[in-house]
Amino acid sequence: MTTVCIAQDPQADALLGSDFFALLIGMTLDQQFPMEAAFTGPKKIADRMDGFDIHRIAESDLDAFVALSSTPPAIHRFPGSMAKRVHELANVIIDRYDGDTAAIWTEGDPDAKEVFRRLKALPGWGDQKSKIFIALLAKQFGVTPAGWEKVTGAYSEPDSRRSVADVVDATTLQEVRQFKKQQKAAAKQAAEA
Numbered sequence: 001m002t003t004v005c006i007a008q009d010p011q012a013d014a015l016l017g018s019d020f021f022a023l024l025i026g027m028t029l030d031q032q033f034p035m036e037a038a039f040t041g042p043k044k045i046a047d048r049m050d051g052f053d054i055h056r057i058a059e060s061d062l063d064a065f066v067a068l069s070s071t072p073p074a075i076h077r078f079p080g081s082m083a084k085r086v087h088e089l090a091n092v093i094i095d096r097y098d099g100d101t102a103a104i105w106t107e108g109d110p111d112a113k114e115v116f117r118r119l120k121a122l123p124g125w126g127d128q129k130s131k132i133f134i135a136l137l138a139k140q141f142g143v144t145p146a147g148w149e150k151v152t153g154a155y156s157e158p159d160s161r162r163s164v165a166d167v168v169d170a171t172t173l174q175e176v177r178q179f180k181k182q183q184k185a186a187a188k189q190a191a192e193a
Contacts, residue, residue, distance in 0.1 A: 002141050005169050008036045009099035012043035021054045021093060022046075027085050027133050028124055028165070033077045035164055036173060041075040045086070052101050058090035088123045104161055105134075112151040131155050135165035 002017040015022045016039060026039035045054035048068045069075045069083030076082035097103035104114045112134060119130035135155035137143035149156040155163055160176035
């Protein structure tokens, strides 16, 4: 088990540090929603399903899983669509990787380009999410596929405060949040120029 402090909740973080599928769900939910809230999503699911199990999620009735995920506090700002995505993700990991999330970065000893390709093929995952997740694996879990720094670019920088990969406590969470706020302001200013 790896000690993380992403969700800012000891029980939610313990799940993230001990179950790679939980970490993958947290990253999936990390869009248009506060980062720490997104990463508490797996714990909410675990609480409502009396445990956290990729097979139980995949085999659950989709409508029932959506209802479970939408119960306040919901797993996301858009609980219905995100619950469907999580359900689909569970099925993809079972179908492609025999239920072993870590196989994404271990099966066949892939380099970072291949891990990036595999992540990007997941439902709802694009370039940024895939790069950030590889950086998160490298920086906090010691998973360093060959070439990860090149594939992740600026997200690989030591001591940076760009993404969830850099969140190790409440202070770094605020620093990442401030960085993102500055990036949005700069993009808005550039668009207006």
